[in-house]
Amino acid sequence: MADSFQQHRQDLAAEIGSDGIALIPGGVETIRNYDVSHEFRQDSDFFHLTGFTEPEAAAVIVPGHPDGDYHLFVRPRDREQEIWNGHRHGVDGAREHFQAVAHEVAELEKLLPQLAAGRSVLYHRSGSPAHDRMVEKLSEKARDYTTRTGLPMPLTVADVRPLLSEQRLRKAPSELESLRAACELTAMGHREAIRFARPDLFEYQVQAAMEYVWREGGSSRNGYPSIVASGPNACILHYVENDRRLEDGDLVLIDAACEVDYFSADVTRTFPANGKFTGPQMAIYEVVASAHRKAVHASRPGATLRELHDIATREVTTGLCELGLLPRDAEDSMAMHHYREYFMHGTSHWLGLDVHDAGSYRVEGKPRTLETGMCFTVEPGIYIDPEREEIELSLLEYDYYEWSDRILLEGPAARAELDEAKKEAGTVRHPVPQEFRGIGVRIEDDIYISPDGHENLTAQVPVDPVEIEALWEEASWLPRAGA
C-alpha cells in the first residue's frame, strides 16, 4: 500500500506543477457526548495520499520545493494523551514511517506561507473550518506579499477535489486487491445472514451474525451503517434502526458491507425470512433480478452508467406494467417517469474508499465512459409503499436529466415550475394491488471494469431465488440465542 500512496502524491504533484501547492487536511474527531468521541475514520482523500490514520493531521504537497515535496503535519507525541487515547506517531514517527518531511501540526499556520511563497495557485480541500480560515489568511498575506515583492504567492485558490477524484476513480492493482478482499468478506457475511435469519429474530440479531463474520474475517469496520430491513421496513431506503422482529412471510432486505484497508464493498440482497418467497414477492423479485442481470451484463469499457440505468429502468418499468402496478404502457411510463413511484434512486454509483466514492459522473456534460479500473455498484430496486392504496401520476412527458440539471442550478423555483407543468398536464389515478403493498426488493453487486468486460466482485452471494432458498436451508455457522 505504501507504494500506492507515494504514487498518488507523485500523480498529484505532476498535476499541480511547480507553480502550485496543495493543502489537504485530514479528518478531526467529533464529540458524541461529553468526553466521548464518535468512532474516528480518516478522511478518504487524505488517506489516499498519505496512508496516515491519526486525526488532526494535514498534508502539504509542494512539487520541487528544496525542503521536500511532501510535508506532513501531525500531532506531537504526548505521554498523558497517549495513555488515555492511544499511540501517536509524532513527528519522528511520521518522518520514519511515512516518508514525509514531518512537522507538528501547530506549525502549519506559520509554515504554510513559507511553503507557498513563489507559487501562484493553492489547491485546497475546503470544508475544514480551521483550514479554511488559514487559507483565507494566506490569501490576504498573498496580496500584500505580491504587491510588495512582485513575487508570486497564491492569489488563486483552486479546489483539489476534482484532481483527487480523477485519481480515485481508477483503481490501481493493489487498490483493486483491497476492494476485492472487502467484497469477498462482505459476501461471506451476507451468506451467513441468509443462513442465520429466521422469523422471530430481531433485525439486529441477523446484523450481528453478518458482522461477526466480517470482524472475525479481519475487517475492523463497516463501510456504512448496516441496513437490515424486514417486512415494510424494506421500503425505507436508509432504514438503520434494525430493531424490528422478523415475521413469518416477511422479506428481509440487507444492504451492508465491510471495509478492508479502507476500501468498502456495497451489497444488497433480499430474501424471505422463512426461506420461501410468496407469489407476489417472487414476481417483484424477478423483475428486479432481471433488471440487475441485464445492467450487470452491459457493464464494459465504453459503456456509461447512464446506459446501465436506462437498461435497468426499462426492465423495471416493463415489469411494473405487466404486474398492474402502473396505469399506462411501458413507453408512456418511461416517458412520464411513472416508474419513479417505485424505483426512485439511481442504479449505480462509484465505489472505493467511500461507499459513494469520489468521481464525477459526467465529463463536459456527457455521461462518463467506463474505463478499465473503474468500480461501481449495480442496484436496481422496487419499493411499494405499505400504506398507499392508490397512486396519482402526472401525464407530463419530460426529460428527467434536463430537469434534474435545472433543479440543481435554479433550486426550488425550477422544481415548482416542473410541479406546475405536471399538474397542468393532468393526472391519472391507479390502485396499487393489495398483494404487493409493503414489498421492498433491492439487489446490489459491485462491478469492476476489466479490459474485456467486467468482473462481478460480489457474485458469491446468490441472486437466483432457488439458490437463495437453498442457502437459507443450510445450517448457520453461528448459534442462535436459545437454540
Ligand code: GLY
Ligand atoms: N449502501 C448505500 C447504497 O447502496 O448506495
Ligand code: MN
Ligand atoms: Mn450502493
Ligand code: MN
Ligand atoms: Mn448499498
